[in-house]
Amino acid sequence: MVTLKQLAKELNVSISTVSKALNNSEEIGEETVKRVKELAQLYNYTPNKVALSLKQNKTKTIGVIIPDILNHFLAKVLFGIEREATKRGYNIITCISNESLEKEKEALELLANGSVDGFVLCVAEETQIEGEVNHFKRTIAKGLPIVMFDRVAHDVLCDKVIVDDFDATYRATKSMQLKKRKNIAFISRINDLSVGKLRERGYNKAILEESNQEPLVLNLKKKDDSQQKIKAFFKKHKNIDGVISADSSSGIIAINTALNKGYKVPKDISVIGFASKSVSNHSIPRLSIIRQHANQIGANAADLLINRLEKKFDEEIEFKTKIVKTSLVLSKSTLK
Amino acid sequence: MVTLKQLAKELNVSISTVSKALNNSEEIGEETVKRVKELAQLYNYTPNKVALSLKQNKTKTIGVIIPDILNHFLAKVLFGIEREATKRGYNIITCISNESLEKEKEALELLANGSVDGFVLCVAEETQIEGEVNHFKRTIAKGLPIVMFDRVAHDVLCDKVIVDDFDATYRATKSMQLKKRKNIAFISRINDLSVGKLRERGYNKAILEESNQEPLVLNLKKKDDSQQKIKAFFKKHKNIDGVISADSSSGIIAINTALNKGYKVPKDISVIGFASKSVSNHSIPRLSIIRQHANQIGANAADLLINRLEKKFDEEIEFKTKIVKTSLVLSKSTLK
DNA sequence: GTGAAAGCGCTAACAC
């Protein structure tokens, strides 16, 4: 890489003159500015990022900690974060916690050594189960702001971006009840997560408001064979005429299993699931989905963080919790 | 963050003494080392990464440029890269090119300012279509090594990690022919990519080796409604009894479409697709898949790069092209 | 055994 020093030497001026010229300082003569800029252009000079970071004590880099990159929703949020960050001149360093508390702690500590200006993260499953939050608090105490999205730790004071999980399943369930569905089941593979619990509660509320059905819930474990479990579940509960699914796979598998057992979809059974448009293609008829607008969640999270990073020194910003509303997109897996 | 300076002041010694003590230099007295280490521990001192990078002229950071993070295969490779990098003490800065040549160039230039020590990347679709490679060559000329994976630019001299695409579809097609399939179609949504073309060629070769069938290919565009196109394709070619799919969705959609049209799978029609285990769950019976071992591809790519970064100054390493072989995993969507 | 000083690349306050 070319440095100011080299340019200065070649031009027979001082380093600071070159620096000022390139930064359009008023102090420098027109002629000099021109000469400097031309040489800089010629040598393709770009200021060394590391030196700038050291000098200005900020890196313009965001640490992103994601529990699972293979989760389509999380990948999409990452995409939203990256886009917003890039737009505002920030890079992202990505760490994957693999749903492990230990790895989450490590990532936080590793990057808190000056590598990043702040964090955008989604809390790991293990962290949620154990209810651990001290590593978050320590990081914030060090002066590194955190923005949490989707799965959040409620007792940590920071900006948050969440989904209206409770309302989403409540409304989805209600919409099925309106079509006279009487035996609506709830299938989830994310029962351990805060968002999974909220989704179940939304479903429960809708069910309990109608006096003629008890909640009917199938909780799958990560290691379960979903196809088999869902098949057995349908076999056991023959009168199911609706399924709300809390994760992206279960809904698709539910439709395909129902079809496989000879049910007509949506005549005999309606299915709605949290999923993305691309996954909804994996069944015929297409899965009706609860869209989470993952992109927007990511963009919002990055936005909140960058706003905080760039606030004036004396300015105080209150911690915000932004709710990104889901949309219910009905396709042919539900009754019109 | 605590700095050496602060520790030095508090201990009434010089900065260099503190530095040496923490780095276990022989020069420093036992007693001093102890005092220094204790205080460092107490204050949770960690060396400032940025200062270290500036001093040592390397960042221990890898730039990763991915065309599309929502592509499950690419996300999995990213996972592999991250894991290997973390294991070897490197961070990754991720940029998403969105299949755009322009964004790929930008990312490369943006990070070539001292932010990273080298790149792991997958060539964007637009870059492949236009056959542009100068930005890669420029980057390498600047002293930043590149490792390409999956989609590679053959006329750039660098390390590469690829899949045996040609062989994979050749073998998959052959395996169907062995089961007496006579009308095997090929469906692809990635016809524009180098890997897509290789996969089609592997299929073609197998088909042309048998004299009784002409290749039957359906190329889908990104914006196409795959369900509809595949349905129409089946309608037009009623005698199809096998499908090889080049991307992860088409295989699933092919099975579901076939079932929807009343075909029995695998009795009437066999399907094999490039896909991951989790996606193979989205049909009943499960899709038989060509596994690409994305994790390993990522790990290998990171490995090649880091080896090159850490080679001794005078050591020359030849450019390697590593082929990660696919595995054909047959499930019940193909005949036993 | 400890410290002073230089230097990585850059900016900015302060001379001249």
Add this chain to the structure above:
DNA sequence: GTGTTAGCGCTTTCAC
């Protein structure tokens, strides 16, 4: 209008 200097946090050579 241009240059000198200090300093961001760190390592390392060289004095003492």
